[in-house]
Amino acid sequence: MLTETSTNTDTTVSVENIHVPDADLPAFTDMPFEDIEELELDHPGASDEDYRARRDHIAACAKRFRESGVITDVEYTGQEQGIWRHVAQRLEELHQKHASPFYLQAKERLGISNDRIPQLSEMSRKLKELTNFRLAPIEGLVDTRAFLSWLSWRTMLSTQYIRHHSRPEYTPEPDIVHEAIGHIPMFTNSNFADYSQFIGHGARVANDKQLEELGRLYWFTVEFGLVEHEGNVKAYGAGLLSSFGELEHAFSDNVERRPFDLERVINTPYDYSEMQPILYVVPSYAELKEVTRRYIESIASRS
Numbered sequence: 001m002l003t004e005t006s007t008n009t010d011t012t013v014s015v016e017n018i019h020v021p022d023a024d025l026p027a028f029t030d031m032p033f034e035d036i037e038e039l040e041l042d043h044p045g046a047s048d049e050d051y052r053a054r055r056d057h058i059a060a061c062a063k064r065f066r067e068s069g070v071i072t073d074v075e076y077t078g079q080e081q082g083i084w085r086h087v088a089q090r091l092e093e094l095h096q097k098h099a100s101p102f103y104l105q106a107k108e109r110l111g112i113s114n115d116r117i118p119q120l121s122e123m124s125r126k127l128k129e130l131t132n133f134r135l136a137p138i139e140g141l142v143d144t145r146a147f148l149s150w151l152s153w154r155t156m157l158s159t160q161y162i163r164h165h166s167r168p169e170y171t172p173e174p175d176i177v178h179e180a181i182g183h184i185p186m187f188t189n190s191n192f193a194d195y196s197q198f199i200g201h202g203a204r205v206a207n208d209k210q211l212e213e214l215g216r217l218y219w220f221t222v223e224f225g226l227v228e229h230e231g232n233v234k235a236y237g238a239g240l241l242s243s244f245g246e247l248e249h250a251f252s253d254n255v256e257r258r259p260f261d262l263e264r265v266i267n268t269p270y271d272y273s274e275m276q277p278i279l280y281v282v283p284s285y286a287e288l289k290e291v292t293r294r295y296i297e298s299i300a301s302r303s
């Protein structure tokens, strides 16, 4: 999920920069971070002191990465593992019906099971081997440009804490369920990984209007994307795959499922607080990548 924007431009990026050596990664310490000490009042854990303390502890683990460059594994509690098992099992039933076949295989390939919360360190190691993508822990939301720009370095910023036990089906913010069940498996697809990196390139050079367009592109693909598969429509977006409500809603008669058209997508506003009434169906991840390559090249050439 994304928040509002900051300013920045970088004219050194190119859509040919597919492979990023570790030595070229920018310093993580330069990232701007929101203060996450105070949860929003409507967060189910906002008035739970134990939950807040636990969250602060996990946030401290994430912060350590910025000093050491090493992901600290979280020792999840029995209650946290229980939330994961409950949510993962229920989501998997829906995934069997609606998730893209690539996603289903990828989840298995990464060793993400319903039994235990996967560690970012193990998933990042496997991603690195498969598509040279990697994960970096963060303790909360960062602004749109910062978040997307890290994709340019084939790096996804990922939270580690889990939602509050009182409402396992709901979270107002990204958590490890959203990241590990929603986002992370798709980065094992090289076309999707390259596509994500192109969005990152774009974010580094975009003006504010272009950044808003990129945010919409990200929203209607990485978060809420649908893909054609052998004459059917399947889900690959993290906001769909990690939410019972959104996933069922996506295939209901209440949603207009449009063929993907980049120009149309970047001009379609969305409301993150509502169930999505419009979704876009890409013909393939390869096609999504190529269309986006041309779009990012046009942004870069105008910057």
Ligand SMILES: [Fe+2]
Pocket (backbone or CB within 6 Å): 001, 174, 178, 183, 223, 238, 239
């Ligand atoms: Fe997300």
